[in-house]
Amino acid sequence: MNTYDQIIQLALERGFYFPSSELYADASAGFWEYGPNGVKIKNKFLDLWRRELVRRDNMIEIDGSQIMSKSVFAASGHLSNFTDPVVKCKKCASSFRADKLVQEVANIDVPERMANESVDKLIKEYNISCPLCKGELSNAERFNMMFKVEIGPNHDEAYLRPETCQSIFVDFSRIFKVSRGKLPLGIAQVGKSFRNEISPRQGLLRLREFYQAEIEVFCNPSKLDDLNKFDGIKNTILRFYDDRIIEISVEEALHKQIIPNKLVGYYLALLVEFFERTGIDKKRTRLRKLSDEEKAFYSTVAFDFEVDTSIGWLELVACNYRSDYDLKSHSTISKTNLEVMDDEVKVLPHIFELSLGVDRCIYSIMEHSYFIDRENDDRSVLKLKPYLSPIHAGVLPLLKKPGFKEKSSKLLAQIQKDFDVFYDEAGSIGRRYRRLEEIGTPFAFTIDHQTLEDDTVTVRYRDSMKQERIKIDDANSFLFTNVFTYENK
Amino acid sequence: MNTYDQIIQLALERGFYFPSSELYADASAGFWEYGPNGVKIKNKFLDLWRRELVRRDNMIEIDGSQIMSKSVFAASGHLSNFTDPVVKCKKCASSFRADKLVQEVANIDVPERMANESVDKLIKEYNISCPLCKGELSNAERFNMMFKVEIGPNHDEAYLRPETCQSIFVDFSRIFKVSRGKLPLGIAQVGKSFRNEISPRQGLLRLREFYQAEIEVFCNPSKLDDLNKFDGIKNTILRFYDDRIIEISVEEALHKQIIPNKLVGYYLALLVEFFERTGIDKKRTRLRKLSDEEKAFYSTVAFDFEVDTSIGWLELVACNYRSDYDLKSHSTISKTNLEVMDDEVKVLPHIFELSLGVDRCIYSIMEHSYFIDRENDDRSVLKLKPYLSPIHAGVLPLLKKPGFKEKSSKLLAQIQKDFDVFYDEAGSIGRRYRRLEEIGTPFAFTIDHQTLEDDTVTVRYRDSMKQERIKIDDANSFLFTNVFTYENK
Numbered sequence: 022m023n024t025y026d027q028i029i030q031l032a033l034e035r036g037f038y039f040p041s042s043e044l045y046a047d048a049s050a051g052f053w054e055y056g057p058n059g060v061k062i063k064n065k066f067l068d069l070w071r072r073e074l075v076r077r078d079n080m081i082e083i084d085g086s087q088i089m090s091k092s093v094f095a096a097s098g099h100l101s102n103f104t105d106p107v108v109k110c111k112k113c114a115s116s117f118r119a120d121k122l123v124q125e126v127a128n129i130d131v132p133e134r135m136a137n138e139s140v141d142k143l144i145k146e147y148n149i150s151c152p153l154c155k156g157e158l159s160n161a162e163r164f165n166m167m168f169k170v171e172i173g174p175n176h177d178e179a180y181l182r183p184e185t186c187q188s189i190f191v192d193f194s195r196i197f198k199v200s201r202g203k204l205p206l207g208i209a210q211v212g213k214s215f216r217n218e219i220s221p222r223q224g225l226l227r228l229r230e231f232y233q234a235e236i237e238v239f240c241n242p243s244k245l246d247d248l249n250k251f252d253g254i255k256n257t258i259l260r261f262y263d264d265r266i267i268e269i270s271v272e273e274a275l276h277k278q279i280i281p282n283k284l285v286g287y288y289l290a291l292l293v294e295f296f297e298r299t300g301i302d303k304k305r306t307r308l309r310k311l312s313d314e315e316k317a318f319y320s321t322v323a324f325d326f327e328v329d330t331s332i333g334w335l336e337l338v339a340c341n342y343r344s345d346y347d348l349k350s351h352s353t354i355s356k357t358n359l360e361v362m363d364d365e366v367k368v369l370p371h372i373f374e375l376s377l378g379v380d381r382c383i384y385s386i387m388e389h390s391y392f393i394d395r396e397n398d399d400r401s402v403l404k405l406k407p408y409l410s411p412i413h414a415g416v417l418p419l420l421k422k423p424g425f426k427e428k429s430s431k432l433l434a435q436i437q438k439d440f441d442v443f444y445d446e447a448g449s450i451g452r453r454y455r456r457l458e459e460i461g462t463p464f465a466f467t468i469d470h471q472t473l474e475d476d477t478v479t480v481r482y483r484d485s486m487k488q489e490r491i492k493i494d495d496a497n498s499f500l501f502t503n504v505f506t507y508e509n510k
Numbered sequence: 511m512n513t514y515d516q517i518i519q520l521a522l523e524r525g526f527y528f529p530s531s532e533l534y535a536d537a538s539a540g541f542w543e544y545g546p547n548g549v550k551i552k553n554k555f556l557d558l559w560r561r562e563l564v565r566r567d568n569m570i571e572i573d574g575s576q577i578m579s580k581s582v583f584a585a586s587g588h589l590s591n592f593t594d595p596v597v598k599c600k601k602c603a604s605s606f607r608a609d610k611l612v613q614e615v616a617n618i619d620v621p622e623r624m625a626n627e628s629v630d631k632l633i634k635e636y637n638i639s640c641p642l643c644k645g646e647l648s649n650a651e652r653f654n655m656m657f658k659v660e661i662g663p664n665h666d667e668a669y670l671r672p673e674t675c676q677s678i679f680v681d682f683s684r685i686f687k688v689s690r691g692k693l694p695l696g697i698a699q700v701g702k703s704f705r706n707e708i709s710p711r712q713g714l715l716r717l718r719e720f721y722q723a724e725i726e727v728f729c730n731p732s733k734l735d736d737l738n739k740f741d742g743i744k745n746t747i748l749r750f751y752d753d754r755i756i757e758i759s760v761e762e763a764l765h766k767q768i769i770p771n772k773l774v775g776y777y778l779a780l781l782v783e784f785f786e787r788t789g790i791d792k793k794r795t796r797l798r799k800l801s802d803e804e805k806a807f808y809s810t811v812a813f814d815f816e817v818d819t820s821i822g823w824l825e826l827v828a829c830n831y832r833s834d835y836d837l838k839s840h841s842t843i844s845k846t847n848l849e850v851m852d853d854e855v856k857v858l859p860h861i862f863e864l865s866l867g868v869d870r871c872i873y874s875i876m877e878h879s880y881f882i883d884r885e886n887d888d889r890s891v892l893k894l895k896p897y898l899s900p901i902h903a904g905v906l907p908l909l910k911k912p913g914f915k916e917k918s919s920k921l922l923a924q925i926q927k928d929f930d931v932f933y934d935e936a937g938s939i940g941r942r943y944r945r946l947e948e949i950g951t952p953f954a955f956t957i958d959h960q961t962l963e964d965d966t967v968t969v970r971y972r973d974s975m976k977q978e979r980i981k982i983d984d985a986n987s988f989l990f991t992n993v994f995t996y997e998n999k
Binding site: 033034035036039041042043044045046047048049052053054055056057059060061063072073076077079081082083084085086087088089090091092093107109116164168169170171172173174175177179181188191192194195196199200201213215217218219229230351354355357437438439441444447507 | 523530531534535537541543545552562566568572576577581598653657677683689702708846927930996
């Protein structure tokens with residue numbers, strides 16, 4: 022079994038994530054749920070993102086509606102541009118995403134956003150038929166990937182947002198004013214986005230409903246190199262990819278024009294430093310500059326932050342310099358002036374964006390933390406950072422006897438409001454350790470005979486498997502000190 | 511201006527919440543955004559809910575898809591039952607929610623879920639015409655309040671969930687198994703739900719897209735009075751309403767049969783203790799037992815947790831004993847046995863639910879915290895609990911001079927990753943204090959002349975306006991101790 026399948030199995034069996042509506046045959050692909058362990062790692066990942074990006078840079082955060090009016094997507098370009106080509110089998114009526122079908126059957130690289138005519142030509146050229154029944158395929162048609170909804174008894178047309186950033190663009194004017202903002206200003210948002218994919222992939226990697234954590238930095242285009250805070254990160258090492266990996270400081274990357282300006286360099290550095298704290302192996306990440314063909318329609322310079330996984334390189338964050346594309350469109354369509362004052366000059370801000378796919382990050386963190394300990398009974402361990410672990414500590418009475426239960430309850434009551442704990446009295450102590458390690462629990466407290474005498478418990482460390490004794494009274498401060506340790510040592 | 515309007519004004523001007531898509535004329539009513547201060551209070555409220563309910567009771571939490579398949583809502587009853595009566599004007603084609611229209615025009619109480627025929631009769635009886643153009647109204651028709659979406663190129667029918675709990679019911683079987691659950695087991699979820707209201711009210715009180723924080727307690731119906739943990743809350747005072755307020759301990763309420771069993775009493779007590787920590791005035795809350803007419807179709811016993819506001823009593827939490835309605839329906843329609851083992855006996859669990867409307871809670875907390883200080887220049891203060899305040903502390907240099915700026919930056923860098931801080935150097939120090947108080951900031955650090963000499967700052971307390979000096983080095987521990995103090999003193 023490859024690592025991807027092992028992670029999926031762990032996810033299903035230990036409640037990280039699993040398919041939605043799975044009781045029912047009409048459940049659609051591309052919808053997944055976070056189970057008990059998944060919710061916790063996801064929420065803690067977002068807390069870390071807030072800590073290391075939003076609060077560190079004094080950004081502000083909003084939380085907007087997922088349903089937005091039609092005009093928003095007329096302005097954003099999604100109504101006309103956010104489409105994929107689809108072909109239908111004339112015999113069995115099955116539908117397929119045409120460019121992906123060509124890519125798989127002909128085994129050639131097909132760029133994103135290919136026009137219908139080019140797809141049709143390739144289908145003829147490679148003589149591609151229906152993969153299910155070998156029937157003839159129709160010509161390609163455009164399929165808009167937004168979900169439409171109708172509002173109220175008059176059926177007003179609206180859409181589920183395909184990216185969270187549109188809320189930020191539409192709200193920018195009010196937010197800038199009420200928060201007494203100054204450029205550059207980062208506005209962040211975590212929330213669901215929706216894309217009606219023709220053929221969603223398995224698991225958390227290509228979903229129809231998914232979490233984004235987006236940051237839109239509004240900036241004055243004439244001041245992209247006027248940034249004092251650049252000095253704080255200029256020595257941070259970035260890994261760029263272009264045929265091969267180049268490890269280089271932000272400052273050098275600026276001199277060599279790998280990055281266009283200080284502002285882009287600063288935020289790429291913050292992003293990379295954030296990921297160093299997620300437990301993803303830095304040596305298996307890269308920043309890849311996109312070619313003109315690969316870039317989205319609104320982007321002038323774009324880097325993908327990618328991570329190496331068992332199923333190839335995954336894009337975790339799209340870093341797009343969107344220029345004034347968004348504010349200009351919204352300004353035109355809404356007939357509203359969206360300029361703001363920057364040092365007594367009116368300016369329509371440009372936008373640099375860090376658009377992060379949360380679900381893919383969770384998958385990648387799990388895969389990079391997954392470890393089979395060949396020296397210790399092939400135990401399976403998720404070596405998660407303690408602050409990302411679904412459960413911070415196990416509470417394990419050695420025996421199912423009254424005294425043990427009481428001490429366990431005392432310890433539980435003392436720590437469970439502030440930490441995520443799991444009480445387990447079933448099975449041998451060894452099996453209980455294994456179950457905790459498998460989901461990444463960094464610490465296990467065991468209540469044993471000595472506990473009854475002196476109110477101490479053993480703490481067992483997940484990675485080293487070493488044990489030491491601490492007082493029950495010190496459990497909170499032990500956890501506080503050992504869980505919330507963010508700096509790399 | 512009444513308090514409701516004052517809160518709305520504060521919300522709009524200080525970035526708590528505001529209408530969605532407001533740049534555009536086709537924005538629909540019933541969609542609102544959380545701004546910078548709103549997101550923070552909302553997220554902190556949910557953290558408190560997790561602390562005082564989910565973790566305290568060792569519940570588990572999931573996070574499910576918002577789009578769910580049609581079968582889910584066939585089983586839940588929403589496809590056939592989740593409707594409101596709508597009438598259309600034959601002249602101007604405007605639509606109205608018929609029962610609410612009758613209620614307002616005739617000024618009579620109209621129960622929820624009234625049948626079309628009864629509504630039609632009342633419209634004739636009170637001679638009600640179109641409130642806009644006086645045109646004749648059509649007969650009432652049912653309007654389903656779910657938003658439909660179509661999935662994939664074959665347009666498979668699915669719906670945005672009208673309540674988060676359906677995810678929990680559908681997932682119950684897997685969750686119970688993978689978490690090695692035991693009855694009673696609380697499963698919690700925070701997320702968006704969607705209701706296509708015919709006439710949404712203003713602000714956060716009746717939204718088409720809204721946040722729920724739901725807890726579904728799965729229990730063995732033959733063991734509702736077999737609950738050891740009941741002893742821990744038996745002396746908690748509950749306030750029941752039935753013509754008049756009765757203040758009574760949970761234990762007494764059980765003896766007097768105001769509550770049907772220990773399980774219901776235990777969770778009502780947890781809920782009430784949670785709300786005591788939100789800053790909502792307990793004397794302005796009540797638990798109201800619903801009559802048979804008021805209850806939802808799935809509920810056998812129901813209490814509403816209500817709060818007194820300037821616009822009347824608001825339902826914040828619906829506490830429904832749903833019996834086996836949900837699991838039985840899902841079991842039947844999905845042809846899956848959803849029974850689980852409880853002490854070697856197979857049982858189809860019953861469900862007691864605490865369904866909390868997050869947005870209404872945020873509004874209520876703001877209103878109950880809003881205070882005009884008549885003794886001090888009529889300053890406007892949000893007396894939020896420190897752990898719910900959007901901003902924990904202000905950082906205010908007394909003067910705009912180099913030394914002050916450096917010390918401020920040092921303090922900021924030291925605290926801003928762990929706490930929400932706001933740096934403000936604009937205007938007089940008095941105005942800066944006012945701006946912080948108005949959004950509930952409990953502490954303000956001022957960098958003054960003495961700071962340059964001895965690295966101390968003043969801390970000003972929002973409520974008492976008293977000041978004291980602390981070392982900059984102690985700011986983190988000061989905030990940690992003073993922000994995260996949950997117990998009532």
